[in-house]
Amino acid sequence: MSGEAADLxxxxxxxxxxxxxxxxxxxxxxxxxxxxxxxxxxxxxAYEAAYGERYTAAxxxxxxxxxxxxxxxxxxxLMLLRVLSGVHExxxxxxxxxxxxxxxxxxxxxxxxxxxxxxxxxxGPMLLREPDRVEADILARVAEExxxxxxxxxxxxxxxxxxxxxxLNDEGPEAALPLIEEACEILTELGRVDALGGARMFLAHxxxxxxxxxxxxxxxxxxxxxxxxxxxxxxxxMLRATIRHQDxxxxxxLADAMLSTELYAACGVRKGxxxxxxxxxxxxxxxxxxxxxxLAWRVAVQQAELGEFSESRMLxxxxxxQLLEMEEHAEAExxxxxxxxxxxxxxxxxxxxxxxxxxxxHAVTQQKRPLEAMEHWAEAAGQFLAADEVDEAARAHxxxxxxxxxLDRVELARNHxxxxxxxxxxxxxxxxxxxxxxxxxxxxLLCRHDEPSxxxxxxxxxxxxxxxxTDWQRADIxxxxxxxxxxxxxxxxAVAAALEAADLFSESGxxxxxxxxxxxxxxxxxxxxxxxxAEALFRLAAEQRDISDALLATSLSGQLEALRDxxxxxAAEQIQRQLEHLNASLGDQPDAQQNTDQRDFEG
Numbered sequence: 001m002s003g004e005a006a007d008l009x010x011x012x013x014x015x016x017x018x019x020x021x022x023x024x025x026x027x028x029x030x031x032x033x034x035x036x037x038x039x040x041x042x043x044x045x046a047y048e049a050a051y052g053e054r055y056t057a058a059x060x061x062x063x064x065x066x067x068x069x070x071x072x073x074x075x076x077x078l079m080l081l082r083v084l085s086g087v088h089e090x091x092x093x094x095x096x097x098x099x100x101x102x103x104x105x106x107x108x109x110x111x112x113x114x115x116x117x118x119x120x121x122x123x124g125p126m127l128l129r130e131p132d133r134v135e136a137d138i139l140a141r142v143a144e145e146x147x148x149x150x151x152x153x154x155x156x157x158x159x160x161x162x163x164x165x166x167x168l169n170d171e172g173p174e175a176a177l178p179l180i181e182e183a184c185e186i187l188t189e190l191g192r193v194d195a196l197g198g199a200r201m202f203l204a205h206x207x208x209x210x211x212x213x214x215x216x217x218x219x220x221x222x223x224x225x226x227x228x229x230x231x232x233x234x235x236x237x238m239l240r241a242t243i244r245h246q247d248x249x250x251x252x253x254l255a256d257a258m259l260s261t262e263l264y265a266a267c268g269v270r271k272g273x274x275x276x277x278x279x280x281x282x283x284x285x286x287x288x289x290x291x292x293x294x295l296a297w298r299v300a301v302q303q304a305e306l307g308e309f310s311e312s313r314m315l316x317x318x319x320x321x322q323l324l325e326m327e328e329h330a331e332a333e334x335x336x337x338x339x340x341x342x343x344x345x346x347x348x349x350x351x352x353x354x355x356x357x358x359x360x361x362h363a364v365t366q367q368k369r370p371l372e373a374m375e376h377w378a379e380a381a382g383q384f385l386a387a388d389e390v391d392e393a394a395r396a397h398x399x400x401x402x403x404x405x406x407l408d409r410v411e412l413a414r415n416h417x418x419x420x421x422x423x424x425x426x427x428x429x430x431x432x433x434x435x436x437x438x439x440x441x442x443x444x445l446l447c448r449h450d451e452p453s454x455x456x457x458x459x460x461x462x463x464x465x466x467x468x469x470t471d472w473q474r475a476d477i478x479x480x481x482x483x484x485x486x487x488x489x490x491x492x493x494a495v496a497a498a499l500e501a502a503d504l505f506s507e508s509g510x511x512x513x514x515x516x517x518x519x520x521x522x523x524x525x526x527x528x529x530x531x532x533x534a535e536a537l538f539r540l541a542a543e544q545r546d547i548s549d550a551l552l553a554t555s556l557s558g559q560l561e562a563l564r565d566x567x568x569x570x571a572a573e574q575i576q577r578q579l580e581h582l583n584a585s586l587g588d589q590p591d592a593q594q595n596t597d598q599r600d601f602e603g
Contacts, residue, residue, distance in 0.1 A: 015289040022295040039070035044229040048267035051231035089128040116152045136166040157186040173210035197228030234263030270307025290326045333363040354383035394423035417442035432468035447484030475504030515545035535562035
């Protein structure tokens with residue numbers, strides 16, 4: 001409130017301070033208990049409730065203001081009557097609005113403001129809500145008459161403000177700006193502080209819509225520096241946060257978003273508070289303040305639920321995803337499971353429920369419950385299909401397939417991969433990289449289980465890479481093809497493909513992957529009894545590639561075995577000492593000595 005409620009102090013942002021402020025909002029979730037001592041105080045509460053679309057509360061506050069100390073002041077009474085008539089008009093109840101409008105007209109006449117009284121009696125509801133096009137033509141003519149005849153300035157400001165709303169919707173912000181600017185000038189000259197706050201808020205938003213962010217920022221600064229109710233101040237803080245976010249000033253934007261959230265929440269503007277908290281969450285996440293981001297998402301959900309807005313579903317989903325990013329898997333499960341159950345029992349929102357189920361699957365996977373995850377992802381695929389989101393359904397099947405493959409549930413993995421590929425092929429705007437993933441996964445699975453048809457899928461994946469992929473992706477699929485050929489017992493072809501993959505990885509700047517492919521080729525050669533060629537490749541990977549110590553240990557192990565097979569015991573002794581020294585530096589971890597991707601030699 002501009003008069004009686006102290007403004008919330010702007011605090012320098014810091015995750016601890018922000019967290020305390022967000023926790024305070026979560027504790028103080030309700031409104032409706034606020035009281036005012038004067039007519040001006042009740043007027044502020046009425047304006048704030050009206051801005052938050054809590055029309056019953058707005059009318060009750062204005063009614064109490066008419067009986068409070070200071071209600072005899074004509075200006076206070078006129079504004080309270082304007083709120084009462086306006087609230088009922090916005091609810092579509094012109095009959096309830098009319099008595100208050102008439103009381104206002106009568107009071108204007110008592111004050112000797114006959115011309116203004118006559119105008120309000122004639123224009124009536126047009127000044128209280130968005131006028132239609134016919135009413136807008138009337139208002140335009142009245143504005144001109146008032147200007148030419150030197151009519152009451154306050155009446156012209158009212159007419160211009162109502163007309164600007166129509167112009168904004170019909171012709172855009174540029175057409176509305178001159179009208180709002182003049183209204184603000186009139187209100188400034190007359191010293192109408194309360195009306196000026198709302199007019200400046202309208203002007204700042206129109207300036208932003210007209211792609212004039214610097215002007216919008218100046219107007220917002222002016223509004224924040226002047227007396228205004230919390231709803232106006234919250235809106236201006238949010239606008240400033242938005243502009244600063246666009247200007248890549250995240251710390252300043254964070255402070256403004258926090259202030260806006262507090263102001264909006266305090267006066268019950270739920271939709272505004274939810275939006276400001278969502279912006280705050282995104283900014284906090286980008287600044288690596290994940291705990292603050294989680295609290296902000298919780299506030300956003302709380303405010304949307306208090307306002308009974310459908311946006312609460314997407315905000316809850318965002319909260320769950322933030323918890324997943326923080327690796328708070330048990331808490332993410334609670335949030336996402338609750339959302340999924342709620343959506344299953346309410347009106348259909350297949351898309352959001354599908355995303356909740358996908359997140360839920362990730363949460364339980366990390367808690368070592370993969371079978372549940374597969375069920376969630378399979379159900380998610382059905383939800384996405386119901387929402388006609390074919391590509392998302394395909395991704396859900398591919399995720400389930402990858403998990404099934406990791407558990408060696410071959411038939412289940414194959415079913416998911418094949419269904420994912422089928423959906424990817426029929427998508428209207430299929431992401432080629434997603435189609436590539438489907439082909440790659442299914443091809444590898446089939447080859448690993450002795451089905452040569454898998455090579456056809458890998459070859460198709462290579463064709464897609466040529467058109468849509470990267471050199472590294474081509475190297476990766478070529479590497480998979482090499483391992484698949486090994487599984488099919490085609491060793492010589494596998495070696496050639498692995499060496500091709502090594503060259504491609506090297507050209508892409510991935511020396512680790514290049515060495516891994518060479519070590520794989522050498523291992524195949526060793527298994528084929530070609531120890532000399534194998535030893536040369538192991539040595540090449542160890543000596544000419546910039547690789548990790550773990551991979552170097554793998555290469556040296558292979559080289560040692562090849563030298564022993566060749567009977568070169570002196571050289572083998574030297575490699576043995578080098579390997580022992582390396583293993584000691586690695587902590588002698590067995591994993592470091594295992595051949596790369598042993599699963600490719602299974603079966």
